[in-house]
Amino acid sequence: MYKNKAFDAQSWPLPDTEFENCTFTGCTFNQTDLSGFEFKDCSFHSCDLSMVKLEAAVLHGVLFENCKLIGTDFSKVSRFLFTISFRKSILDYCLFHKTNLKKTTFDHCSLRETIFAEADLTEAKFPQSDLTDATFEHCNLMSADFRTAQNYTIDTSQNRVKNARFAYPGVLGLLKHLGIALEND
Numbered sequence: 001m002y003k004n005k006a007f008d009a010q011s012w013p014l015p016d017t018e019f020e021n022c023t024f025t026g027c028t029f030n031q032t033d034l035s036g037f038e039f040k041d042c043s044f045h046s047c048d049l050s051m052v053k054l055e056a057a058v059l060h061g062v063l064f065e066n067c068k069l070i071g072t073d074f075s076k077v078s079r080f081l082f083t084i085s086f087r088k089s090i091l092d093y094c095l096f097h098k099t100n101l102k103k104t105t106f107d108h109c110s111l112r113e114t115i116f117a118e119a120d121l122t123e124a125k126f127p128q129s130d131l132t133d134a135t136f137e138h139c140n141l142m143s144a145d146f147r148t149a150q151n152y153t154i155d156t157s158q159n160r161v162k163n164a165r166f167a168y169p170g171v172l173g174l175l176k177h178l179g180i181a182l183e184n185d
Contacts, residue, residue, distance in 0.1 A: 040081075058082075064089050074099050126152075146170060153177065 001018040008025050017037045027047045035055035043063040050070040060081040067089045074084075075097035085105045092112040096119045104121070109129045117137040125145040131152035139159045146152060147167040154161065155177040166174065175182060 035076075059084050063087065069094060 001020065002022055003020045004022070005019075006023045006025065007027060018040075019038065019042050020040045022039075022042045023045065024042065024047055025045045027044070029047060029049045029052050031051045031053075032049075033053040034057050035053050036057060037054075038058040039060070039062050040058065041061040043065065044067050046066045047064075048068045049064070049072060050068050052069070052072055053076075054072065054074065055076040056078050057076075058078045058080060060083055062084045063086075064084065065087040067086075069086075069089060069091050071093045072091070073095045075095050077099075079100060082100055083104075084101075085107075086109050087105075087107045088109065090110045091106070091114055092110055094111070094114045095117075096115065097117045099116075099119045101116075101119055101121045101124050103123045103125075105125045105127070106129045107125070107127050109126075111126075111129055111131050111134050113133045113135075114131075115135045115137070116139050117135070118139065120140045121144050122140050123143045123145075124141075126149035127145070127147075129149050131149055134152060136152075136154050136159050141154065141159050141161045141164050143163045143165075144161075145165045146154075147165050147170070149170055151173070152170060153173040153176045156174055157177070161174075172182060
């Protein structure tokens with residue numbers, strides 16, 4: 001187990017699988033199998049975790065900042081103590097299926113074509129995030145904050161949106177599924 005340690009691209013210790021209060025900077029984990037690894041109160045800065053395998057991985061109190069996580073499947077992580085946050089990261093083509101994302105923050109992130117299916121996004125925040133072609137299917141979006149998010153479309157007949165927060169012009173993404181035309185005249 002590593003505790004209170006900083007790692008960079010040259011010091012990645014593959015044999016151990018438990019990390020507590022560690023910082024990873026500039027590491028490339030592209031397509032790496034991190035299944036079963038435990039990351040508690042760790043932060044990743046400017047790392048590439050695209051297509052990483054996370055089956056049964058523990059992510060508790062983990063921050064991803066300026067990271068690439070393209071195509072990562074978060075639906076297979078351990079649900080035990082799962083808490084993560086993202087800042088200025090690319091999460092395009094990711095999958096969050098039946099994932100508990102309560103109070104998760106996606107701050108200034110790209111979530112293009114990301115799939116949220118049966119995910120709990122209660123009180124999640126998406127400040128300045130791009131949700132172009134992201135899919136929300138049967139999600140709990142109650143009290144989620146989309147006020148400064150961009151390019152989202154949400155079918156309110158398939159998702160719970162009570163007390164969710166929206167602002168103009170993004171709120172127009174709620175109308176797309178209704179098949180109505182909105183005109184300025």
